[in-house]
Amino acid sequence: MPSIFSYQSAEVDWCEGNFEHSTVIAEYYNTVNGTALFSLLLLAPLNFLVLEGAGVGTFSELQVNHGTSIAYNSIFSMYFHMTLSYMGQLLDELSILWTLAAAYSFWYPEIYFPRCIKTRKHFLWLTGITTVISTLMSFVKPAINAYALNCIAFHLLYLTWRELKKCNDKRVHRMAATMVVWWVLAISSWISDRWLCGFWQAINFPYLHSFWHVLIAISLLYCFPVVMYFDISYEVPTFKPKIEYWPSDSWPVVVPYIVLEEPHKQC
Numbered sequence: 001m002p003s004i005f006s007y008q009s010a011e012v013d014w015c016e017g018n019f020e021h022s023t024v025i026a027e028y029y030n031t032v033n034g035t036a037l038f039s040l041l042l043l044a045p046l047n048f049l050v051l052e053g054a055g056v057g058t059f060s061e062l063q064v065n066h067g068t069s070i071a072y073n074s075i076f077s078m079y080f081h082m083t084l085s086y087m088g089q090l091l092d093e094l095s096i097l098w099t100l101a102a103a104y105s106f107w108y109p110e111i112y113f114p115r116c117i118k119t120r121k122h123f124l125w126l127t128g129i130t131t132v133i134s135t136l137m138s139f140v141k142p143a144i145n146a147y148a149l150n151c152i153a154f155h156l157l158y159l160t161w162r163e164l165k166k167c168n169d170k171r172v173h174r175m176a177a178t179m180v181v182w183w184v185l186a187i188s189s190w191i192s193d194r195w196l197c198g199f200w201q202a203i204n205f206p207y208l209h210s211f212w213h214v215l216i217a218i219s220l221l222y223c224f225p226v227v228m229y230f231d232i233s234y235e236v237p238t239f240k241p242k243i244e245y246w247p248s249d250s251w252p253v254v255v256p257y258i259v260l261e262e263p264h265k266q267c
């Protein structure tokens with residue numbers, strides 16, 4: 001019986017051939033492109049500086065904490081693709097589950113709480129209990145965990161749509177549209193790698209999962225400011241958040257971030 005740390009003991013094996021470029025790294029390109037998530041960490045210092053300057057410390061702390069958990073996602077993803085071990089798969093999936101749980105706990109707008117939940121503290125308990133149960137269930141059939149995690153994106157899409165209906169800030173609509181386009185490209189790559197591997201191998205291009213890593217990281221780069229925009233609108237209604245791009249709007253490659261303007265609430 002192989003150990004849970006053994007190479008290739010995971011239930012899942014991605015389309016890229018194993019040990020083709022290295023004797024210690026099972027899926028070379030999937031491992032290397034796992035670093036794409038680190039690029040998300042750019043967001044943490046940028047928003048930290050801007051929001052701290054405006055005296056809204058709590059948001060920046062959350063950003064930094066979130067940056068840390070995304071760093072873990074990135075490290076566990078690389079470990080998984082390097083070893084294709086059962087432990088690697090669970091660390092990868094469970095770190096995503098707990099990062100999403102933390103994001104929901106802090107940023108899920110109160111107006112969408114279930115009727116029986118009256119305070120954010122109660123919501124924290126609900127999220128915590130749901131996450132612990134999901135963690136235990138994830139050992140039953142690890143191969144379906146990633147599908148379940150991907151379904152959460154549909155809930156995020158639904159929330160974004162509900163919020164956009166109430167919002168007339170064109171920059172937010174544009175940012176949300178950009179996030180969705182990158183996510184569609186990302187999820188198409190992920191599904192294609194899983195379901196059409198024979199085809200990609202036949203044309204000698206089994207690298208779609210490594211594209212997923214980069215595309216989902218870009219989508220999240222746009223997702224965070226959208227989520228923060230709505231959170232600030234609810235939590236600090238005296239400020240009006242505004243989406244800005246670094247280094248400027250006109251550059252082809254930009255990092256989005258939030259600045260705060262007083263007073264007025266638009267969404």
Ligand SMILES: CCCCCCCC/C=C\CCCCCCCC(=O)N[C@@H](CO)[C@H](O)/C=C/CCCCCCCCCCCCC
Nearest residue numbers: 073077099100103104107108146149150153156183219223
């Ligand atoms: C009010 C809630 C706000 C939520 C904000 C979003 C917080 C993001 C939290 C987690 C980051 C996810 C990091 C992804 C790591 C990918 C690692 C990876 O590739 N793992 C694969 C194996 O290597 C595995 O098969 C993939 C599993 C599926 C992961 C699904 C993640 C969904 C994240 C939601 C993305 C939303 C983007 C915009 C949606 C329209």
Ligand SMILES: [Ca+2]
Nearest residue numbers: 013014015016
């Ligand atoms: Ca493989």
Ligand SMILES: [Zn+2]
Nearest residue numbers: 030077209213
């Ligand atoms: Zn991966």
